[in-house]
Amino acid sequence: MLDVGRHPNISLMAYSEIEKVEGHEGNFTVTVRRKKRYVDEAKCTGCGACAEKCPTSVPDAFNTGLGTRKAIYSYFAQGIPSTHTIDPDFCRQLNGKKCGICQKTCQADAIDFDQEDKIVELDVAGIIIAAGYDVFDPSQIPEYRYSELPNVLTALEFERLLSASGPTDGHLDLPSDRAVEAEIKALEKKIGKSKRMLEKFEKKFDESSKQFYEKYNKGDYSDDKDRKKWADKYAEYLAIMEPLEDLKKKAESFTTAKRLAFIQCVGSRDFRFYPFCSGYCCMHSIKEAIIAHEHENETTSRIFGMDIRAIGKGFEEYKIRGGNNSNITYVRGRVGEISQGPNNNPVVTYEDTHERLVKSQEFDMVILATACVPTIGIIELAKILGVELDKYNFIKTSPFSPVDTNVPGIFACGCAGAPMDVPESVAQASSAAERAAEIAIQLRQVQNVQF
């Protein structure tokens, strides 16, 4: 990533979109919209002082919504470029409220609320589409109850939990527990406010709120307006304190997830959604189970699948190693249902096709290996480029020219063309680079002869 940002031959335009493409192989004219960040890319040093001070918290897309970021943000800590961006949907200043704290904080004077989009025109000889993929939304599968059960996650969400730089610093905290902890935090904030208010009364009347309240309830001070207000405030305080104490007691027993279930082919190999095999998800479930076990060695994982597809250099060995060293068991069978068990624990009901029995098992966390699906916006992009899509809306290529599209001079690589893992994406990327270089270098030779 760093190399891409630094290479003298690469001009990087992030936060930008393709608007128009005209021409043909060897001579395309491309219009790019560089979207306004409200931050001057030339001035921003990426120091992050603005984000620290920004008062507006927003769900963090990079952390799959499991954490928060500010309305002014860098996409992720090591992101290239590190230029910050203001989210116009949430920024207080851009939504007519008084704020501008980031502008006051920025030492580099990089914040520009009046910035406009910039249109850039490029002349290029060839184009490579590497627009990637999205993960399937499992809430479309009602029997897995992804939207209802807090401890049922997608594999991408689970990656963020495993990551040391993620929202839980790499701990497998249960989302249901995290929700309780967030509630505790919110109530503590309220209780702080309430306490400060009570202190004022206590100072004024030189008595503790508790003592006062006992007397008040006996009927003393019944006509005193100020004391009535005090009593109301104390009642409010108690109404917050009781649930807060209960939640805190509950939180004492919170532990990290140690019994994991991985469910394969969620949206893939499913005729209701995508009949194809996404290719990489068996492997990423094994990987995630191995890493979870590295984090805490009492972790056990069961991987439920029709079969485990470990096709690639060193993959089968990796699968066997996982079974031998990382407490992973592979269960052949398709999961029919996930239901709610005790303490928010998901219960997996499945058919064990070896024993020909329907069984149920309770877990701490269930991880769904969701399908690789065409990326949002690919239909519009294909229209702009004039390239054909296949029946699923991946870029159409053929098995014997896997990186060529139907338009000469336009190539595709990685998951934009079909589901594939990183090694295959990298191989295709080099292949597409070589196909594009043929055009660029041939042109260079022609031009050298002419001039």
Place this chain on the structure above:
Amino acid sequence: MNKDILVIGGGIAGMQSSLDLADMGVKVHLVEKLPSIGGKMAQLDKTFPTNDCAI
């Protein structure tokens, strides 16, 4: 006529294409729709089959 190449998308595939071309001496314009490049791989903790760090 220009001899530059446009790469759309800055995930692992787009980054690899860009670097290969740039190393061959071809000028590349890399357009990414999100605020930073990296794609899905940047969101992964580690990658199979070597368990190397993804970033």
